[in-house]
Amino acid sequence: MHKITLLIHCADQPNIIASVTTFMASNDGNIVYIDQHVDREQNIFFMRLECEFASSLFSLEKFKHLFNSELAEKFQLKWKIYSAERKPKMALFVSKYDHCLYDILGRYNSGELFLEIPFILSNHLDLKPIADSFNIPFYHVPVTKATKHEAEQKQLELLESHNIDFIVLARYMQIVSETLIDKYPNRIINIHHSFLPAFVGAKPYHSAYKRGVKIIGSTSHYITEELDAGPIIEQDVAHVSHTFSIKDLIAKGRDLEKIVLSNAIKLHANRKVMVYNNKTIIFS
Amino acid sequence: MHKITLLIHCADQPNIIASVTTFMASNDGNIVYIDQHVDREQNIFFMRLECEFASSLFSLEKFKHLFNSELAEKFQLKWKIYSAERKPKMALFVSKYDHCLYDILGRYNSGELFLEIPFILSNHLDLKPIADSFNIPFYHVPVTKATKHEAEQKQLELLESHNIDFIVLARYMQIVSETLIDKYPNRIINIHHSFLPAFVGAKPYHSAYKRGVKIIGSTSHYITEELDAGPIIEQDVAHVSHTFSIKDLIAKGRDLEKIVLSNAIKLHANRKVMVYNNKTIIFS
Amino acid sequence: MHKITLLIHCADQPNIIASVTTFMASNDGNIVYIDQHVDREQNIFFMRLECEFASSLFSLEKFKHLFNSELAEKFQLKWKIYSAERKPKMALFVSKYDHCLYDILGRYNSGELFLEIPFILSNHLDLKPIADSFNIPFYHVPVTKATKHEAEQKQLELLESHNIDFIVLARYMQIVSETLIDKYPNRIINIHHSFLPAFVGAKPYHSAYKRGVKIIGSTSHYITEELDAGPIIEQDVAHVSHTFSIKDLIAKGRDLEKIVLSNAIKLHANRKVMVYNNKTIIFS
Amino acid sequence: MHKITLLIHCADQPNIIASVTTFMASNDGNIVYIDQHVDREQNIFFMRLECEFASSLFSLEKFKHLFNSELAEKFQLKWKIYSAERKPKMALFVSKYDHCLYDILGRYNSGELFLEIPFILSNHLDLKPIADSFNIPFYHVPVTKATKHEAEQKQLELLESHNIDFIVLARYMQIVSETLIDKYPNRIINIHHSFLPAFVGAKPYHSAYKRGVKIIGSTSHYITEELDAGPIIEQDVAHVSHTFSIKDLIAKGRDLEKIVLSNAIKLHANRKVMVYNNKTIIFS
Incomplete structure (x- = not known):
């Protein structure tokens, strides 16, 4: 069959x-x-x-x-x-935050995800022990102003040599290069820690705190050249109140981020997402 | 076309x-x-x-x-x-609560609902002024132990003479007869004020209060002979806390009831619901 | 007592x-x-x-x-x-949309709201019959470029002569004057049809459609001089998908708008809201 | 201070x-x-x-x-x-499911939880590697009909020798003994995979599938002698549809279970929960 x-x-x-x-x-x-x-x-x-x-x-x-x-x-x-026989190959880019990584790897281990993870890549060494405990190869590719181009080349080599189908930025915290975006159009999935289009850019929880919103959110989207403006795959929100400090917002947000990102990964890996004119059609 | x-x-x-x-x-x-x-x-x-x-x-x-x-x-x-040219005809059965009635008639007036309402029927006269203000015929069919059979006959006559396609019990508060259920299988829509199957039967908000749940809900379902056990069309819930009195739960519940019932009506009227073995398939 | x-x-x-x-x-x-x-x-x-x-x-x-x-x-x-003996007096400003009006008046009639509504004011006559059916005085104060100042004076007279405590813009669709804002600081409640601060300004559902968001929302806030930037009282959201047309988004949004606005009214009327530096503290 | x-x-x-x-x-x-x-x-x-x-x-x-x-x-x-200086000591009881365990330990590692975990106990060895990778002592206490009493004694010894304040059953899948419940009244936190009181007992996702509900949920509660009837600490739900197989419901449910349980742990550890007559007051 x-x-x-x-x-x-x-x-x-x-x-x-x-x-x-x-x-x-x-x-x-x-x-x-x-x-x-x-x-x-x-x-x-x-x-x-x-x-x-x-x-x-x-x-x-x-x-x-x-x-x-x-x-x-x-x-x-x-x-x-x-x-349907071929599982897509997903590269995981991380930095220092571990909540999305644990969530993804836990699901991966339990067989919930229809995909393979040939490697995890990070600009820091902090999360290497987690990759090790799940027996997934970990590549440390530091990114500094001086080494930026070199790092990008290293990333591309790894992606190509492992036949990667799509990339997931699990709180990677770095802006990926145009070259990468061009090579993987609508195939780089990011998690943004706000209900886009509100609070585009850095420090959205600080902005949410300042504005006094009663709801915070998280958005998973494909990376395009315009920052935080790519096609939205999945969003979710949580109610908050004046009693939430910025630290509380960040903690609550982590719960949203990991679930939203994992859901987006599942939709993409199961080929349920189409993109047209910067919007997604989700056949769920 | x-x-x-x-x-x-x-x-x-x-x-x-x-x-x-x-x-x-x-x-x-x-x-x-x-x-x-x-x-x-x-x-x-x-x-x-x-x-x-x-x-x-x-x-x-x-x-x-x-x-x-x-x-x-x-x-x-x-x-x-x-x-697609023929709008289904819906009979509205009400009693004394007006929140679902207002919600349905407001949507009806604004053209949101693809249906006709030939009449509203009630066992009480309390809501007649609302029917009047929306220019919808109102029939008062009281139900007592003695007049139960007679009332049922009157209901059937009205339903048949108006070619009714489906019936909505908008907090009607009466148990409808088996005859009616047999004549309108999966075509009598009820709103139950709990997240079924929890709190079947009367006074669900009192039961919810007693159990100390942190979430209350509302369920719209087709009426079958077994009480509150028919196919579920739509459900929604709201978070509550220990600060909610029974009165507060009831007030919060009204918001759920009216939205859930109206959504169920829309799904049914747009022929998006199928029923098989007491479960619904919703093509939304 | x-x-x-x-x-x-x-x-x-x-x-x-x-x-x-x-x-x-x-x-x-x-x-x-x-x-x-x-x-x-x-x-x-x-x-x-x-x-x-x-x-x-x-x-x-x-x-x-x-x-x-x-x-x-x-x-x-x-x-x-x-x-606690004195119910606050609320003026209702409306235009042509009736869903928030029905929701508020339905609750008012059922005794859910701790307040009085001395009058309803509109720049159009469309909703007068609803005011009539609830026996609430209705004032028609048209607003055109030419009559703007005159209309504002009429509004102020009505507000003062009825000892109004706070004003609710139930989809009033007009920008209220600075004079009014100064006279009723943090006492003019608006309902905006997006999850602010996303989609500030007019036609937020069109913007939401264009951006392809998976969640739409509604925000009730106090009016300040900066458009849609006042202190947020209450927000809620609903999940949507690519199958929603703009018309569908608007219909879904109406459900959010009316519930969110009514909740905000209840919080304000029960003196549960404090405002400081453009943010609310909600003692609910 | x-x-x-x-x-x-x-x-x-x-x-x-x-x-x-x-x-x-x-x-x-x-x-x-x-x-x-x-x-x-x-x-x-x-x-x-x-x-x-x-x-x-x-x-x-x-x-x-x-x-x-x-x-x-x-x-x-x-x-x-x-x-406020003394962190409560929490014992973690697990069996074979790892999603709640990863979620709790991830938060524990990041400093989100105000508590200490002196040990993890399980009736199986499957999750020992996870405990090891987080450097938390792991005790294997198998439970069979024959060894039930002995296992209970072993549990009590461990709890007492580590000065445990409260116990968390992170999908432990065993019924704990009355002795344990008596020794830790309202201090044993369980996660049940349904929105209690619906679907009490085993296999709630199967029951939810059979009933055709449109919402599934998860409930964290204190263990009392009556099964799944203890005081509810936290609940959350997710919308589902006819397209969800039982396996899908279980997968979706895991997301609820882990977040709900972790929230309940936080509330308890921060001394925000009071219990009276089988209901909780949550000062959040």
Whole structure:
């Protein structure tokens, strides 16, 4: 049994659903999941589909070729096909905070995450013992003004040599380079410690305290060149009050950060996220 | 342009999605929405589909006939088709509490609800002025031990003469008769003032107070013969604390009740709810 | 039995709690509620206290005099005393949207709100029938560029002649004048349809749609001269997804707006809100 | 500087607040926090108070003696005094699930928790490596029908020899003995994986799936002899849908369990919880 996940978007047009489902059926595929969305403002059609092929002779390469020539060209589809057998490879970038790292690795260990973590990378050595206790290779790549370019090269080498599919910045605290963003478009996931677009930038808990908000939040988004402005994958919030000091806000925020980031990772790893014009469609 | 909504369920089997979508396409229908769910425990397939037909000669009756003979029999489908042009007719049963009534009628007036309200029925006269101010016919059908059967007959007459599709008990506070439940299976919506299955029965806020819960809730469900045990459509909750008196819990609960009930009404009226084995599938 | 509510703030200093409670006891007052907060950043002490006096000879004026001379001067207290017998008078300013109005008047009618509503004021006539059905005087004060000053004068006259304590802008949709803000500092409550400080200004749901947020919110705050920047009283949020059109966001937002605004009104009317340096302390 | 936390409850009566605060002041104590609650149904007064004493000669023993003779006897107070210098000692009981353990130890390591963990105890060896990596002693105390009494004795010895103040069952999965409950009344904290009182007992996620609820929850409570019926400290919930399999519910539930349990631990360790008649008062 081969199972594929197909993500499509194109200009909205009649018969697109029927054409795709007929194509699958005529190639002996059995659709086990289908969901779609039409953005009426931009007139764009999005679809996520899971299909099973029973034949032992199924070839993903041939399927792709056929799909492209028979369907994709006709409808001007943008599409991605993933084999359900292949787990995506995720690189974890961390710095000194450990709460997101523990949360992710705990889930990883328990089998909750459909992915592989070939390595953890950090600009500091503080979290190496955690990587060690989970038996995951740890690379120390310090970043200073002088070594910035060198560090970036080291990062790229590691990412490529490990065939990394996407990167997670688990409170990495460094601005990643444009080169990296260009190489991994909508594939670098960040966790920002505010309910974006409120409190963009550094020290959002201090800003939240100053403004006297009654709710704090956390936002996981893809990194784009504009700071904290990339497509939002997941957000959550918690109620707070005047009794919360900045320290209390930070502690409460950690609970949000780790859950929100792990949820975003799961959505991405399960190929449930599409991005169009800086917004996400989440087929959950 | 004719638009239909189709709800299907059947034993899960290969090619069901492709067959339905191909049928639509071959009858010049354009699918604009499709969503599906497979209950893996019971092996049941569920689908909701919206389809547009451009032809001015489109006949719903002929479509139903064709759909039945070509598809429904083959796959042993259970199905319902609704024309998007026809708003469902909803009867509102109330008693003395007005918060749900105001909430529903406010939304009704603003055009938020896709439905008609031919009448409001109550066993008391207290809320008649509200019905009057919204220009909705109000029927006073008192219920006493002696008049119970007579009242039930009066209710049935009203429901039938107005071609009512579904009934909403907006804090009606009376147990409806088996006859009514049998005539409107999964079409009588109730609001229960607890997060079911906790605090079944009367005085749930008193029970919540006594148990010292930190969260109270509200549940909208279809009425079945077993009290407070019908399929759950919508639930929501609010955090409370030891400072809440029973009166405070009741006040907080009113906020939940009205929002949860109105959301359930919207889901039902928009044909987004399917029921199977006492559970709902919500295609929202 | 006379019951007072006392709100105090001052520079934090030793023995302030003991001094106040001793003062109450020595004047035959029985403290039935006490709560306090210290803002450690600004070193300010806040207290809310409810005290009962059994004597039929209790005089609020004499109490105030005594409190001031014996305590307030010594500790440089800023203080307010309210008699629990006197309901605050609230003016309701509305425009064309009715959801907040219905919510407030529904609660008012059911006795949930500890306040009086001497009148409703609007720049349009659309909601007059609702005011009529609840038997509350309705004043139509149109606002155009030409009549702006005249309208403001009319507003002030009405507010003064009815001894209004605080004003609620229930989706009033007009910017109120500086004169009004100066006359009712921290006593004009607004409902903004976003989780401030995100999406300040007009059309926040359009901005939320554009940004692709996964959570929308609503914020009730006191009006200050800077737009949407006044002290926040209450906020709440709801999860949304890519399937929400702007219209859907607006509908969902209405549910938040009405509950959040009504909660803010209750907090204010029950004298549970203090304001300091553009932030609120909520003694709930 | 010595700081104490005082928890009081007694029959509600006049002047209790003033008497306590005057006592503190007359002994050169400066009250830095005071909160109180009156249960109007049972007519019980509760208070939590933090007080600082500057004198280097302050003696907690003398204070207790004085407080008892001058105040506690007069008002028939039940009271507890804690020195802010002394961190409570918490024993962690675990079994095979690691999510709560990681969450607690991560917070412990980061200094978020005001407590000491002298040891972790388990009936299995699975989680020993985690204890080791955090350098916390781990005791393996297997429990079988035959060894039940012996295991209980071993537990009691460990608890006593380490001067344990309270016990946390972090998904311990065993029913603790009456002896233990009697020795640690309202000092054994459990995490139950449902929003109690719904789904009492084993396999609550299976029950939730079967009932088709739209919300699942988690409850932290003190252990009493009646199963899952002890005083509730903290609860939280998450929205779910028909798309959630039992496995999905369990995964989502883990997120709730760990946050809810850690919050309950913080409340208890900070002496913010009082218990009366099987209900908690949370001074947060």
